[in-house]
Amino acid sequence: MSTKWSRILVLVCSTRPNALGPAVASWLTETLAPSAHTLDVDLVPVSLADLHLPFLDEEEHPARGIYHHEHTRRWSKTVAAADGFIVVSPEYNYGMPATLKNALDFLGAEWAWKPMGFVSYGNTSAGTRAVQHAKQVTSTLRLVPLGSTVALRISETLPQGSFQPAAHHARVAVDMLEELVRVAKVLAPLRDHGQAIPGPLPGSYAQRLHPDDGPHVTVLQRCCWVEEAVANNTLQLPALRESPAEVREWLTAWHGTGLWHAGRLLGMVRARRQGNALHIGRLAVAPDLRGRGLGRWLLHIAEGQGSGCSRLMLSTGAASSHNLAFYQRQGYVPLAHAADVSASGKGEVRLGKDLTA
Numbered sequence: 001m002s003t004k005w006s007r008i009l010v011l012v013c014s015t016r017p018n019a020l021g022p023a024v025a026s027w028l029t030e031t032l033a034p035s036a037h038t039l040d041v042d043l044v045p046v047s048l049a050d051l052h053l054p055f056l057d058e059e060e061h062p063a064r065g066i067y068h069h070e071h072t073r074r075w076s077k078t079v080a081a082a083d084g085f086i087v088v089s090p091e092y093n094y095g096m097p098a099t100l101k102n103a104l105d106f107l108g109a110e111w112a113w114k115p116m117g118f119v120s121y122g123n124t125s126a127g128t129r130a131v132q133h134a135k136q137v138t139s140t141l142r143l144v145p146l147g148s149t150v151a152l153r154i155s156e157t158l159p160q161g162s163f164q165p166a167a168h169h170a171r172v173a174v175d176m177l178e179e180l181v182r183v184a185k186v187l188a189p190l191r192d193h194g195q196a197i198p199g200p201l202p203g204s205y206a207q208r209l210h211p212d213d214g215p216h217v218t219v220l221q222r223c224c225w226v227e228e229a230v231a232n233n234t235l236q237l238p239a240l241r242e243s244p245a246e247v248r249e250w251l252t253a254w255h256g257t258g259l260w261h262a263g264r265l266l267g268m269v270r271a272r273r274q275g276n277a278l279h280i281g282r283l284a285v286a287p288d289l290r291g292r293g294l295g296r297w298l299l300h301i302a303e304g305q306g307s308g309c310s311r312l313m314l315s316t317g318a319a320s321s322h323n324l325a326f327y328q329r330q331g332y333v334p335l336a337h338a339a340d341v342s343a344s345g346k347g348e349v350r351l352g353k354d355l356t357a
């Protein structure tokens, strides 16, 4: 499985024998390869011809996501796993090819909140009428069509009979990929919403934090650990000092849960198993939202990952009387002889809660 940040499908739309489409797609993927590497993107060419999709033959409206045919389920999985698309399309009779319209019509939610860029080709119009046509349809599916497009005039790209777009086409293609990745990142919270669980505040939702949430987590923990620093009279607290890169690192090693509302990270917690114990930490709620039960809610979410564990463990500053009282109310007890002293010389209290009855 790829560890790249995003997976972008390059949809090759023409299916005719000896079509120009595959040559356009090869030029595009070769041109974009260095940028794709820098942007941490997997570019995956998908020829619509290889999908063997018949004309739409599903009984239910695609919005219901009930698919009776294997070809639809396969296509659904492919599109659902993508973060964005680049369509390589000819213009047929001033419109998009029927293959593209059909492939779009087969699915519903799988397309939603993902950016779509276009590389069109044709005669005088360079395929731009096909793009306009497609944009009208794709926006209905909640796809987000990009402003940048690559438009290739066939007469200018086939000077010696072989496909050779000019250098400025390559530059526009790179710009388009950069725009695609920027938009895909911004849209990520909307896409992930399906896997989220509703949070305790209206419109809020919780979902697993991923490494790309590093900047949000860094801001939240820096503002939340100021009180800890004051209470314990130290600035040597990792949560205050970690860089976004360091946060990104622990986000891969821990199971973090974020509570979000409209793109803002309201609270978080992290957990990971060690032997029979589940270690919980970095429980934080934005200062303006304290006293509404969000911390308790997040703690219970983290504790839910402890099935099969015999003990829950966490720690807090020895002088964090508010936190200590909170954890004790939630059933945690300070561990005997566990007030260890950190490198900074400031005390930390470890607390545990047994899960075995």
Ligand SMILES: Cc1cc2nc3c(=O)[nH]c(=O)nc-3n(C[C@H](O)[C@H](O)[C@H](O)COP(=O)(O)O)c2cc1C
Pocket: 014, 015, 016, 018, 019, 020, 021, 022, 090, 091, 092, 093, 094, 095, 121, 122, 123, 124, 125, 126, 127, 154
């Ligand atoms: C059915 C059909 C309709 C076409 N209509 C247009 C058109 O409206 N505008 C245009 O610029 N070229 C049009 N062309 C010419 C195509 O741009 C050209 O044949 C191109 O190579 C088609 O892409 P493909 O080879 O990947 O199928 C049409 C070609 C076909 C086969």
